[in-house]
Amino acid sequence: MAIQIKNKSFETLIEYSMIEKRTRLIGIEINVDYEDKQPVFVGVLNGAFMFMADLMKEVKIPCEATFVKFASYHGGLKSSGQVTEHLALDIDLAGRHVIVVEDIVDTGQTLKHFLQQLTQLNPASVAIASLLVKPKALEVDLPAIDYVGFEIGNEFVVGYGLDYEGLGRNLCDIYRLNGEAEES
Numbered sequence: 394m395a396i397q398i399k400n401k402s403f404e405t406l407i408e409y410s411m412i413e414k415r416t417r418l419i420g421i422e423i424n425v426d427y428e429d430k431q432p433v434f435v436g437v438l439n440g441a442f443m444f445m446a447d448l449m450k451e452v453k454i455p456c457e458a459t460f461v462k463f464a465s466y467h468g469g470l471k472s473s474g475q476v477t478e479h480l481a482l483d484i485d486l487a488g489r490h491v492i493v494v495e496d497i498v499d500t501g502q503t504l505k506h507f508l509q510q511l512t513q514l515n516p517a518s519v520a521i522a523s524l525l526v527k528p529k530a531l532e533v534d535l536p537a538i539d540y541v542g543f544e545i546g547n548e549f550v551v552g553y554g555l556d557y558e559g560l561g562r563n564l565c566d567i568y569r570l571n572g573e574a575e576e577s
Contacts, residue, residue: 396568398557403568407543412524412553412567416444419522419540420451423492426520431455432490435482437507438462439562440496443554444524444542448494459484463503486514495523496554498538499530499547508536525550525567545569 396403423432431454436445438460449458461482491511498504504521511519522540529547551557552564561568 394566395571396561396564398551398560401557402571403551403557403561404571405566406545406548406550406569407553407567409553409565412444412542412565413447415542416447416524417451419542420448420453422540423448423522424451424453427454427456427490427492430490431457432492432520433484433486434458434492434494435486436460436494437496437503440554440556441494441524443562444496445494448522457484461507463507482510482514486511486516488515488517490518490520491516492520492522492540495521497525497527497550498523498535499527501531501533501535504535505533524553525555 394405434445434449434452434456436442436458439462442460445458449456459482493504493507493511495504498521508519520539521536523538524542526538526541526544527547528544549557549570550567551561552567554562555567556562
């Protein structure tokens with residue numbers, strides 16, 4: 394199915410049923426990995442809100458949730474490379490087990506910036522859960538991403554929390570910009 398957002402056409406990349414299944418499996422992994430711990434989930438807004446909400450429904454162990462907000466896209470189709478902070482942490486993470494929840498890791502700039510901040514807060518551990526990862530788009534060295542929903546090509550995507558100029562976050566499926574399909 395194709396959709397239109399502003400002047401761009403998008404086609405279905407990942408249907409919500411697949412997102413649900415993968416999110417359920419990630420939740421099971423987290424339940425096992427953190428069985429004797431009480432992790433703090435830190436969602437990176439705005440994009441991670443849908444993934445984090447669905448993931449939290451699958452987590453059956455005691456946990457907490459909070460959010461931070463960074464921006465690097467500033468309305469375009471590509472990251473500007475400049476990370477700006479719009480909402481800071483409001484919880485003490487010293488000695489805590491932290492799971493950073495991202496919608497997408499593409500250039501890695503935002504995640505690297507946030508991980509540098511987290512390190513200074515002395516958490517007991519830091520894990521990363523990302524719905525989408527674009528391995529070919531990475532521009533920085535990052536630690537391994539512990540929980541990955543899907544690896545995708547270096548293409549622009551919207552839906553399920555991801556947006557194009559503020560629109561499309563409410564879509565259940567994930568769509569890619571028409572004409573950007575990468576060959577395997």
